[in-house]
Amino acid sequence: MEKTATGTVVWFRRDLRIHDHQALHAAWKRGGPVACVYVQGFDEDKLARAQQTWMSQARKALHRSLMQKYETSLWCCKPSAHGYESVAQALKTCLDAIGATHLFYSRRYEPDAATEDDRIEQLIKEGGFNARGFEGHLLFQPMEVDKWMSSGKRIGRAHYGTLLPMLHAFKQMGDIGKVLPAPPSLPCLPRDSQRKLELVCTSMTKKKSQKEGALAPWADKLMQAWDVTEEGTRKALDEFIRQKLQKYEAQRSRADLQAVSCLSPYLASGMISPRTVYAASLQGEQGGKQSPVSKTFSRRLLWRDLAYWQFYRYPHLSHKPLRAHHTSHAWSQNREHLIAWQKGRTGFPIVDAGMRQLWHTGWMPQNIRMATASFLTEYLNISWLEGLSWYRDTLVDHDLAINSMMWQNAGRSGLDQWNFVIHPITSPKSSDPTGEYVRTWVPELAKLPTRWIHQPWEAPDQVLDAAQIRMEVDYPTRIIDNLEDARNATLKQTLDMQRSADPFFHTVGGYDVIWFRDISSAEKEAYLSSVDFQAWEPVFVHVFTRKELRHAGSVEERTQKTPTSSPVPSTKKSSTARKRTKVQRASNQTLLRRYYREAQEDTE
CATH class of the missing domain: 1.10.579.10 (DNA Cyclobutane Dipyrimidine Photolyase, subunit A, domain 3)
Structure with missing residues (x-):
């Protein structure tokens, strides 16, 4: 006799949908009862006012979709304490309450959130359960993008970390996969398990705070502009594809024509997947291959992946200048x-x-x-x-x-x-x-x-x-x-900052230089103390710098006074400078190593 599959808890966060949901689809394929649970975690606690309101409406919309299609609920609870340990304990309590053995969830990719997810998954496994994360928030995971964006062969072919190398990476990474339909069915929990889960979630969920109540008038005004439902999500996508996409290239910059998709809130909350939007934006078969109706619109989705790759590469992106x-x-x-x-x-x-x-x-x-x-x-x-x-x-x-x-x-x-x-x-x-x-x-x-x-x-x-x-x-x-005076004053402030910065922050051609990746103090010191620098991956890289902001010349030239006849240092190199360019670029690495050793800057 075939053994009946045990239950699965699907943990929802910013993936509030049933279509193209890889974790939910995997739970259905596995068989056995499925419980859909929302446990507020690290990033949800830090949501600001507008998005708190949106996410609250989106959770209600998901609950309605689950009830209508599967006659099951979205069970919402909140740990009494902050931190990943409390979230893991809440999930284990839910798993125990219904006798489930598996936890499926969609991965997050912000550095802090990704670290928390890894720790939660480890604690779940230590508790004797199975846990697995799935993709879904992006077209490609940041670590996959990094293999192409940060390989030595690709650096220097285009400005580092910009859209052009991202487009090259996208072409190399292959197919994004097929859009998954909503599961045809979800086995419901037995009634006694439902009662236990309801009791667990009720005991953990806090009452609505005074702060949330104070937001109601402004929040209600925000929500009047949106249809935060599954039907509203589909309508927004369908209207854009049928009525606006063909005109997107010509009209996307016209704020007076309302020519853009307005899909970003649905993508941010996970009410629709980027894969669904990308697939819908492709035109019919041409030579056996689909192509985007609008290259610019398809690139908007690549910008999302580019941003997450930058955050993966530089965890201080949200609070500290990369330069x-x-x-x-x-x-x-x-x-x-x-x-x-x-x-x-x-x-x-x-x-x-x-x-x-x-x-x-x-x-x-x-x-x-x-x-x-x-x-x-x-x-x-x-x-x-x-x-x-x-x-x-x-x-x-x-x-x-x-x-x-x-x-x-x-x-x-x-x-x-x-x-x-x-x-x-x-x-x-x-x-x-x-x-x-x-x-x-x-x-x-x-x-x-x-x-x-x-x-x-x-x-x-x-x-x-x-x-x-x-x-x-x-x-x-x-x-x-x-x-004009205000703009010139800002430009002067920026140029003064460029000139006063240590000269090793710039290449010979005047481009700014940054760390190639966000490394720890220990790694940095190990590199700076290394004798065989060539054994390391590139540690410094130049980045695109607007022409009026380029601080050009050799290290010696850049320490001299800039001529008053020009507000921006000249980028034209003399024949002598051109001859020593190769030597100077090589020495830039040595100079930068010396600077960072002396500065002992900590980028963690």
Whole structure:
């Protein structure tokens, strides 16, 4: 007689779906009763206000889907204490309560979360259970990407850590696999096991806190803009594929046309898998192979994997500049400017529209996110960390890896600092040429003619009177009178920081240099003390540096005073410099080793 399979607990976190869920699919294939459990863990405790609200609605949506399709519940509980030990104990209690022997879950890839998952899995196994993690949050795991992004043969073919080498890696890594359907059925728990599990979860779950209750009015306003259900997720994807994808290449930068997918919150919470979105975006067979309808849209999904690879490679991505010398940048501490930016009251309509949309819906189009970020770091000279913190608190689609990468690049300290500055007056000519985006989110300017909508301060008095606008009363004055002066001041601060940094932070050509990987103090000292440097993998690597920020020349030349005739050091090398380039590049490694030994910087 065939032995009946024992039960399986499927642990849900940011994978709140039943379609293309590898852990759930594996539990169904294994046979035996399946219990779907949500145990709040490390990263859930740290979710900010907007995403707390979204995740709460997403859990309810998953519970409804499970009830409708399988007549089973999503059992939610929360450990009484913080830390991975408490999470592991809660999971073991659930396993014990129903007599299950297996725990299946979807992996997380943020450094702290991945470490916690490994420790939880070890504790589960030590308790006599089986535990296994599955993929699902990304197209490819960061460690798989790293094999291609960080191999010696690929370094130097393109700017390290940017999208181009990521595209090469994607082509080499093979098929992403087929999208899995929802399991046709899930064996329910026996009634006595259901009662035991309900008792366990009820005893662990805390009552709603006063802090959560205080968020209700703002949270309700956010949720009015979204359909946080399984049906809403499918509708968002279907509408984009049928109505917007064909026009995406031409219209993606138009904030006034609503041409983007709006799928990011569903991806961030795991209500839909990236594999499902990628597969849906492919067009029909051509020569036996499918290809993306929009290369740009398909690359948006690769950006997610790139961000997680950067986080895997550099665990300090979320809180410390990847270009170490940028820690000395003199950021502005003007709190009034920061608050005006946060509240959408800068006096620049495209910036204010974006920040108000963020506050009211928890979301902005990608190009408007970049415009508001550029304004903060390039014109206000306020730290990217302030922007990251505000986005984290207010975005319903906040993803620590993705937003950290974006803000590092906006703040010029990331692997791929932006090669542009978005002007808050001229850029709306392409992103909001009709002015409808501004009219939607800055209604006090709604009656202004399009000619003046992005610079109302230039409008004649009779135009303002006709539009019923009193500047300084109905709409704030600009917090910056002269954009060019503000931009030049930030540029000067950045160049001063570049020049004052130790010369070994730059290559001969003026490109910034960073550690090739985030290594411990012990590893660093071992390398710096090593005699046979060639036995090591590359330890330092140059990264893309915007031309106006390149601090060029040899080590000797870079210690000399920069000519006052040019605000940016020249990148043109003399014939003598060209001849010694090869020698100088080799010596850069030695100089960097000496610098880091003396500095004894700890990147852990």
